[in-house]
Amino acid sequence: MKISTKGRYAVRVMLDLALNNNGECIKVKDIAARQDISEKYLEQIIAILNKAGYVKSVRGAQGGYRIARDPAEYTVGMILRLTEGSMAPVACLEDGSECEQCDTCETLEVWRDLYRAINSVIDNVTVADLVEKRRRREGSFDYSI
């Protein structure tokens, strides 16, 4: 039961865009270099974020990406659901599931509890939280404000 690189990389991309957001466009090449991820693979992952409107793209030379809204508006859960699909531990719990035995399934209750616990964690961390952790770790050397 693992989160795939797609989801993990997507979270790192959003964090990278939030950290390096200075009004200018950020190129895939730079993110890939900083995060040590294949450029081509990152392209595909950012494309997902782009289609969902989580990032804004600018094409052409000097183009790149920006985070679309305030980092506090993006939870890790939103990003994971977008890239990984549902975070339900079993398909029975997904919307539109056709499980007939659900009513008399003891194990399903465990999976439901698990689902709740997972959502509770990932929906209560925003990209802004991750940014703050990083800033703290780096020390408060940023006197620019």
Place this chain on the structure above:
Amino acid sequence: MKISTKGRYAVRVMLDLALNNNGECIKVKDIAARQDISEKYLEQIIAILNKAGYVKSVRGAQGGYRIARDPAEYTVGMILRLTEGSMAPVACLEDGSECEQCDTCETLEVWRDLYRAINSVIDNVTVADLVEKRRRREGSFDYSI
């Protein structure tokens, strides 16, 4: 991020063995019929439980399996870890991981929280709990004691 059939079936097998534990051996064929799982596939899953000593086998005609210890001694977490491997949502968190960036990785803290939440759920439900839920649902028609 799904639990595979292997893990889910293993939990159902343990529950089935606990529910039908009347001193006699329980055949794979019967479990497979009750749980609607392929016999041959179940064989392999039970083999894992058997090697770990979670169930005891009796070979030959009239043979089968029994749950080895009290159902209260088996948590869902134990069964899942045995069949699925570590329930860590990322490899970095697994024992013997060689992740160098762990010290400066903000996202890892999220995965760690997630890991804790997952373990907290699955380690706090035993097979006995599942049995009890089933008995309650069926109504207290069992006056044999």
Place this chain on the structure above:
DNA sequence: TAAATTCCCACTAAACTTGTAGGAATGTTA
């Protein structure tokens, strides 16, 4: 026009999932 960049689509190797299949080993029973 040349260069830089996003965008789009096709392909692929490797691993994992979810089984099937066949038969050997072991024990019971007629």
Place this chain on the structure above:
DNA sequence: TAACATTCCTACAAGTTTAGTGGGAATTTA
């Protein structure tokens, strides 16, 4: 002892997912 029932062991395989690679079109800037 022979037939039968059952676990045990191992190999195979189709389908899906993962984690990319690769080529080039479209768009924008210098």
